[in-house]
Amino acid sequence: MTKQNVVMQEEPAVAVAAAAPTRAVSGGANHARYRKFLSRPDLSSGGGGGKAGSWIESMKASSPTHVKSAAARAVSSFASHGEQDYDGWMKLHPSALDDFEVLAAASKGKQIVMFLDYDGTLSPIVDDPDRAFMSDEVSSSDPLALLPLVSVLSLVPLFLLWNGGTKELLLLKQMREAVREVARHFPTAIVSGRCTEKVTSFVELSELYYAGSHGMDIKGPNDGPQHLKAKAENVLFQPARDFLPMIDEVYKRLVETTKCIPGSMVENNKFCLSVHFRCVDEKKWCLLAEKVRSTITDYPKLRLTHGRKVLEIRPIIKWDKGKALEFLLESLGYDGHNDVFPLYIGDDRTDEDAFKVLQDRGQGFGILVSTIAKETNASFSLREPAEVLKFLRRIVEWKQISMEECRV
Numbered sequence: 432m433t434k435q436n437v438v439m440q441e442e443p444a445v446a447v448a449a450a451a452p453t454r455a456v457s458g459g460a461n462h463a464r465y466r467k468f469l470s471r472p473d474l475s476s477g478g479g480g481g482k483a484g485s486w487i488e489s490m491k492a493s494s495p496t497h498v499k500s501a502a503a504r505a506v507s508s509f510a511s512h513g514e515q516d517y518d519g520w521m522k523l524h525p526s527a528l529d530d531f532e533v534l535a536a537a538s539k540g541k542q543i544v545m546f547l548d549y550d551g552t553l554s555p556i557v558d559d560p561d562r563a564f565m566s567d568e569v570s571s572s573d574p575l576a577l578l579p580l581v582s583v584l585s586l587v588p589l590f591l592l593w594n595g596g597t598k599e600l601l602l603l604k605q606m607r608e609a610v611r612e613v614a615r616h617f618p619t620a621i622v623s624g625r626c627t628e629k630v631t632s633f634v635e636l637s638e639l640y641y642a643g644s645h646g647m648d649i650k651g652p653n654d655g656p657q658h659l660k661a662k663a664e665n666v667l668f669q670p671a672r673d674f675l676p677m678i679d680e681v682y683k684r685l686v687e688t689t690k691c692i693p694g695s696m697v698e699n700n701k702f703c704l705s706v707h708f709r710c711v712d713e714k715k716w717c718l719l720a721e722k723v724r725s726t727i728t729d730y731p732k733l734r735l736t737h738g739r740k741v742l743e744i745r746p747i748i749k750w751d752k753g754k755a756l757e758f759l760l761e762s763l764g765y766d767g768h769n770d771v772f773p774l775y776i777g778d779d780r781t782d783e784d785a786f787k788v789l790q791d792r793g794q795g796f797g798i799l800v801s802t803i804a805k806e807t808n809a810s811f812s813l814r815e816p817a818e819v820l821k822f823l824r825r826i827v828e829w830k831q832i833s834m835e836e837c838r839v
């Protein structure tokens with residue numbers, strides 16, 4: 432754990448209304464068939480315009496506004512009745528740990544491909560985005576940060592006595608090792624809103640695929656098994672390359688216009704931007720929304736979405752985590768194969784695009800990380816990163832046992 436607050440759970444994100452269509456945008460695509468995704472603007476959830484008031488509603492949103500499905504009914508009922516209805520929601524999205532056997536049986540004889548979101552999935556949500564490490568470890572590039580850790584460590588024995596949940600703490604420390612083990616057994620990709628460089632530096636595993644900037648920057652592994660390396664040579668896709676100068680310009684403008692709002696932070700994720708308001712006084716949210724809105728109004732080729740206490744600004748191309756998942760499956764040679772079983776674990780609204788792709792393909796499963804009932808396209812759930820860790824370990828263990836059984 433880092434020394435900052437770990438956020439246990441919060442509201443689902445809500446995307447804002449659409450803006451006027453823009454001209455088609457061509458990417459730096461080295462994969463011709465993916466150009467089709469770039470020739471249409473994505474009008475589903477964005478636009479540079481809109482009213483700051485509606486943004487505020489989205490920023491404050493604590494439950495979905497359109498109640499349609501059984502899951503949504505469970506969600507709304509949860510809002511009024513509490514924990515009891517979480518149980519109802521869990522019947523629709525059972526725990527991937529409790530129902531592990533069901534999930535394992537469905538994947539029998541198929542190639543599992545693992546997709547993992549980063550923030551809120553592999554790393555607990557914390558106040559400072561630059562310190563969202565994957566485990567309790569402190570980055571080796573930040574030696575000063577070790578000082579408080581040393582004092583905290585001396586309290587660990589006391590904490591162990593005091594807290595019956597010590598297993599959780601120890602499990603979190605093991606996340607990197609667990610992901611490494613998963614990648615030894617299955618092709619594995621990290622799919623994140625962060626830029627690929629940053630998420631790679633947090634995860635520090637060169638054998639993985641990385642799809643940063645919400646899937647707009649896809650890289651293959653640097654090492655790992657030879658058969659994966661060969662396939663990975665094809666994997667390098669940056670559909671929003673043409674937007675780099677615009678993103679840089681908007682980044683500078685946003686840093687300038689928001690610097691008067693204490694606690695706000697603009698993060699440059701290379702092909703997209705994040706404006707964080709987790710540490711901004713709620714009374715200032717309206718001002719922040721207005722400043723962001725008035726800046727991106729000048730850029731009709733950019734759109735806005737919401738994440739967990741973050742406004743996300745990205746190119747208005749039809750590309751998201753779901754498209755990145757499809758791209759990676761194809762690059763790995765699994766397109767059109769019935770014997771592939773993708774698993775996608777994520778906690779945020781942007782992960783829903785990937786869950787939806789799996790649902791539509793009827794292949795594999797989405798697993799939502801959440802401690803509250805949410806409307807989701809995922810089939811299963813896990814409560815928090817500590818449970819993700821348990822799940823990753825379990826699937827490796829299961830694979831090892833299956834391999835043993837095949838040998839005898």
Ligand SMILES: O=P(O)(O)OC[C@H]1O[C@H](O[C@H]2O[C@H](CO)[C@@H](O)[C@H](O)[C@H]2O)[C@H](O)[C@@H](O)[C@@H]1O
Pocket residue numbers: 548549550551555556557558559560561563622623624625698700705707709738739740741743779781
């Ligand atoms: O797709 P993800 O890997 O989940 O990235 C989504 C955003 O995650 C980060 O922000 C979130 O986590 C921060 C650290 O825990 C937290 O402080 C912030 O409030 C969350 O929104 C990241 O900083 C963003 O750039 C990503 O877009």
